[in-house]
Amino acid sequence: MAERSFKKEVEKLRLGAGEEFAGEAILAITKALLQSGVAYIGGYQGAPISHLMDVLSDAQAILQELGVHFESCASEATAAAMAAVSVNYPLRGAVIFKSTVGTNVASDALANLASGGVKGGVVVIVGEDYGEGSSIMQERTHAFAMKSQIWMIDPRPNVPSIVAAVEHAFELSEASNTPVFLQMRLRACHVHGRFIAKDNRPPDMSLREAMEHPTRDVNRIVLPPASFMHEQEKVNKRWPAAVEYIKSHSLNELFEGERDDLGIIVQGGLYNSLIRTMERLGVADAFGGTQIPIYVMNVAYPVIEDEVNDFCRNKRAVLLVEEGQPNYIEQAINTVLRQSDIDTKLIGKGVLPMAGEYTVQVLRSGVVDFLEQFDRKFKAPEDPMQIVAQFIDDIDAHVPPRPPGLCTGCPERPVFASLKLLQEELGEFHISGDIGCHLFSALPPFNIGNTTMGYGLGAAGAAAFNTESDRPAISIMGDGGFWHNGLTSGIGNAVFNKSDGLTVIIDNNSAAATGGQDLLSSKGSTENRSMQHPIERAVQGVGVKWTKTVRTYDIG
Incomplete structure (x- = not known):
């Protein structure tokens, strides 16, 4: 029995086409899975996606009506291995776990899945447990995406964008025969919002139908010489197909600004914090209007070279907002710009910290440094958080530390x-x-x-x-x-x-x-x-x- 029940909330999953869905992102993700014709879902609980697993457990009756199989798996490796059925059959599947620890556990299955490729779309929903509130080592799922060439979607943290990301993730997976990571940051999992629902879709092929009409393709099994062929497929077929889908469906977003000499590139999951920072600095408004053009990488991997070049060309400097280390995206974009002979200065970890979560306060410091360096007319307004910082300094020595501990009365x-x-x-x-x-x-x-x-x-x-x-x-x-x-x-x-x-x-x-x-x-x-x-x-x-x-x- 989970810590809370979603029995009441899951009734929203029955909403049909044209009806308005209002609720938390984890519930919206579940609705998006059902609208996408998912056939099976497997996962292992862990913050920040534990409640997503709880929602699915409480929605068993609805899932069964649609012919969707759900399992709360023994481990993340078990959940990832469930996706094996999508290798030979046009069955859409979703895998859910906490990252990076869950990705560590699942890495063997994920690597084999990405090598052989998939016929049915596979979306791996990872709860990125990074920064404030995290309980694990500070690492990035991005490294796994690059290692196994699994595309990574990092959507803007609003419910309509997240729902669209789920639906596009399945289409992208099938277009490129590659599993796709959907990266859900801690705050994104619990954001609330509204979107116009679609009808739920039963799977195009049922699991029973696949079981009763088995097919196999030895070239999809990771054994030599097929494994060598898989690497060539990734580079020569799957990657170009993914790039084409991402570009043709405008998964990355461009928000035009009044200026054309400066720009900002940001991971989709950091957009809300960035636009709030810019609003406080007077260079954007509360509705997303901005003086400085912003290129939002809702697809964090792969980097779409044409889009990056078009955005950066003829600009004096571009600020890259990439959270965590190593600075994979910064390295990739620098390579793209140099190979294209574009001399735009890319400013990233120089003004922003190499490690740690990019809170609004951290972003403020980096954006201010960037603007002061490239816009002599810019003058930052007074930072109201300085009062808070001074207060913390004044009381720090007088407040005893309060480390986390076992609850009072815990039988442990x-x-x-x-x-x-x-x-x-x-x-x-x-x-x-x-x-x-x-x-x-x-x-x-x-x-x-x-x-x-x-x-x-x-x-x-x-x-x-x-x-x-x-x-x-x-x-x-x-x-x-x-x-x-x-x-x-x-x-x-x-x-x-x-x-x-x-x-x-x-x-x-x-x-x-x-x-x-x-x-x-x-x-x-x-x-x-x-x-x-x-x-x-x-x-x-x-x-x-x-x-x-x-x-x-x-x-x-």
């Missing part, structure tokens, strides 16, 4: 209190942590845990300490991580290598950190899932000899 607290008492009695242990609520134990007041390597990798993170010692390593793992990856990578590996370490699995009956979604071992029951499979029986099944199950409040 006794586990770490007991470990703390154990270490007071026997001395310090090396404790390998895992992803989940329990990772907060690394912070005060418990200060327990040396490392974390990934979801379900708590036991694997201590594998090197499988050596003789009077002080064995201790591993922590949650039930969510256990079913995601820990049973094989952690427990199975420990059994195979005859490890003598101790693994503590904290079973709180759900994937708590992502919103309380059901697991194989959850105690409840639903019509669509099989649960109530005890963790203790699973570890015994792979060969663990000693297990003990205790209630956390009874520890010690």
Whole structure:
């Protein structure tokens, strides 16, 4: 059972052609999938797309009416592998997970999918967990797009643009036989808006029809010599086809300005923050009117060279607003301009920080620096945030730090209190942590845990300490991580290598950190899932000899 219900909201998914849909982006994305004739959807929860998975779970009745199969998958790799059915059949599919951690897990399946290519459109909806509010390492999905040549759409954060992006993503995928990333940033997932709905479409081919009329093409399987052919297809056929679709359907947008000597290029997902920044500086208005032309890259990859050249030609300088590092887009555009002998100065990370989220305040500083450098008449208005900054400086030394921690009354607290008492009695242990609520134990007041390597990798993170010692390593793992990856990578590996370490699995009956979604071992029951499979029986099944199950409040 997820942390909240969308049972009421999902009724909006039944709206037909001409009716107005009003709601949150995650609900609008689901409606766009149904309007696009999707045949199957698979995903794994994780911010900022956990609620999208919850919406789909609550919309099961509507999905079934349309013949759409939905699975809450065991991992992101499972979800990505579901897209295999689109390799041989004209079946549209959507895959959903958090990035970049979920993309890491799914990368093998994604790379194979992108190599062999797809017949039915595949849209991989990634929740880009970057910047303020993020809970993971700060990396970009853009690197995966470039590595495997998966096109990446990064739409402007408004509901009509997001809905259009979903629909175009399927068409782009089919036009170029390539899966497409739809990058949804944290704020974009929760933006509200309105759009005019279309009728929902059942899939053009049902899953049953595909199963009963199987087809295969050995050239789509990633084995030599086909794998060498795939690389040539990517460069010589799929890439030009993608560029043609993007250009002919104007997926990237140009907002004309009063000036012709300067310009700004921005990733689509950063448009709202940029236009708000420019409004505060007096060079744009609240309705999107701008003095400086803006080229919006709703398609962040590939770079459309003709459009970039046309935009930059005859301008003295162009500011590129590209969030995160490395500066992939800046490098690509510089190469395009130099190869085309266009001498426009491209200004990017020189005035904007190399790393970190581009909030409105960060963008203000960069835009001001750019304009002051290339427009001597520009004078920035007084920054009202300076008052806030000064206030923060004045009180910073007087406000105690408040690190995140386990909720008051959390049943996981006794586990770490007991470990703390154990270490007071026997001395310090090396404790390998895992992803989940329990990772907060690394912070005060418990200060327990040396490392974390990934979801379900708590036991694997201590594998090197499988050596003789009077002080064995201790591993922590949650039930969510256990079913995601820990049973094989952690427990199975420990059994195979005859490890003598101790693994503590904290079973709180759900994937708590992502919103309380059901697991194989959850105690409840639903019509669509099989649960109530005890963790203790699973570890015994792979060969663990000693297990003990205790209630956390009874520890010690």
